[in-house]
Amino acid sequence: MARVVLSGLKKTYGPVEVIKGVDIDIADGEFTVFVGPSGCGKSTLLRMIAGLEDITGGTLSIGGRVVNDLPPKDRRIAMVFQSYAIFPHMSVRENLGFGLTIAKAPKAEKDAKVAEAARILKMEPLLDRRPSQLSGGQRQRVAIGRAIVRNPDVFLFDEPLSNLDAALRVDMRMELAKLHQELGATMVYVTHDQVEAMTLADKIVVLNAGVVQQIGSPLELYHRPANIFVAGFIGSPKMNFLKATIEGIDATSVKVGNADFGSMVLPRAGVSASVGDDVTVGLRPHHMGDRGNRQLGGRVVLVERLGNETLAAVELKSGQQVIAALPGDVDVIVGSDLELGAETDKASLFLRSGAAA
Numbered sequence: 001m002a003r004v005v006l007s008g009l010k011k012t013y014g015p016v017e018v019i020k021g022v023d024i025d026i027a028d029g030e031f032t033v034f035v036g037p038s039g040c041g042k043s044t045l046l047r048m049i050a051g052l053e054d055i056t057g058g059t060l061s062i063g064g065r066v067v068n069d070l071p072p073k074d075r076r077i078a079m080v081f082q083s084y085a086i087f088p089h090m091s092v093r094e095n096l097g098f099g100l101t102i103a104k105a106p107k108a109e110k111d112a113k114v115a116e117a118a119r120i121l122k123m124e125p126l127l128d129r130r131p132s133q134l135s136g137g138q139r140q141r142v143a144i145g146r147a148i149v150r151n152p153d154v155f156l157f158d159e160p161l162s163n164l165d166a167a168l169r170v171d172m173r174m175e176l177a178k179l180h181q182e183l184g185a186t187m188v189y190v191t192h193d194q195v196e197a198m199t200l201a202d203k204i205v206v207l208n209a210g211v212v213q214q215i216g217s218p219l220e221l222y223h224r225p226a227n228i229f230v231a232g233f234i235g236s237p238k239m240n241f242l243k244a245t246i247e248g249i250d251a252t253s254v255k256v257g258n259a260d261f262g263s264m265v266l267p268r269a270g271v272s273a274s275v276g277d278d279v280t281v282g283l284r285p286h287h288m289g290d291r292g293n294r295q296l297g298g299r300v301v302l303v304e305r306l307g308n309e310t311l312a313a314v315e316l317k318s319g320q321q322v323i324a325a326l327p328g329d330v331d332v333i334v335g336s337d338l339e340l341g342a343e344t345d346k347a348s349l350f351l352r353s354g355a356a357a
């Protein structure tokens with residue numbers, strides 16, 4: 001097991017900087033997830049940890065030693081990719097043991113490790129099959145098993161569940177969480193899917209355009225997003241953003257107003273902004289319903305029935321649109337007027353820079 005520390009890590013391809021000075025401290029045994037939109041640099045960062053990409057600047061240490069110039073095979077890591085990358089002409093057993101075969105490990109040791117990986121992943125009945133005789137989920141399990149057999153200090157996963165259908169993805173997600181509990185190894189996991197990040201991670205790193213936006217536990221990011229980007233990325237449906245203006249500031253609170261909710265005072269200490277500044281108020285769909293303390297009126301423009309809840313898109317008087325998460329059996333129809341209750345004590349406030357106040 002090992003702690004992984006990224007300090008000022010940079011990566012450029014020619015003139016283009018894709019990783020712009022990243023600092024992340026991953027504790028020994030922690031499950032850390034890098035999440036962000038496609039193209040933000042997640043895979044590049046993971047491949048730099050793996051040693052598959054050169055590091056342009058900064059330092060990377062694994063288990064207390066700087067490994068910038070160490071080849072992948074000496075880093076005590078194992079990586080699992082989205083495309084399973086298993087050998088089609090070998091059985092599951094041979095695929096699992098391949099790394100040890102190459103390393104000329106004694107047969108008894110290899111057999112024991114393959115049996116152990118097969119037990120952990122409940123694959124014993126499949127050991128003599130070829131990959132073509134396996135489902136997508138089983139193939140990915142073989143790839144994960146091959147990583148387990150190598151007994152790495154750090155597991156690296158790059159969107160391992162993205163090729164699986166939705167139901168299987170949920171199952172495999174739970175299996176990965178159990179695998180982490182059983183092995184206790186350091187795991188770094190890349191995904192564009194914020195639900196995967198929220199459910200698997202001890203610690204989430206939100207990336208955008210090669211820059212870390214925020215690092216924290218799932219609930220820290222959900223309840224205290226550092227900026228509009230994180231607020232919009234974490235949580236489903238996405239947080240509603242309403243334009244507003246600062247009407248007053250004192251040492252402990254900010255008064256903001258707009259045409260839809262009138263004026264409201266949000267407890268915020270030491271905000272550096274001025275009266276008249278444009279700001280954004282963030283209200284999650286699940287904090288807009290019938291429980292709130294502040295009424296917002298509008299017209300229903302879309303209704304999505306999910307069974308356990310109903311999502312209503314509501315056009316407010318100002319023309320801004322919000323999504324409200326209402327009870328499953330709520331009586332709403334498109335075109336009708338609706339009064340929403342916003343829980344303003346749960347509102348987020350973002351300054352013109354996008355940073356949370």
Ligand code: ADP
Pocket residue numbers: 013018036037038039040041042043044045
């Ligand atoms: P993600 O995994 O978050 O979708 P990547 O790490 O694959 O993103 O890519 C980050 C950025 O780096 C993208 O803009 C991509 O186009 C660019 N990139 C990745 N690999 C190369 C390369 N070999 N040459 C030039 N640009 C690259």
Ligand code: MG
Pocket residue numbers: 042043044
């Ligand atoms: Mg990627």
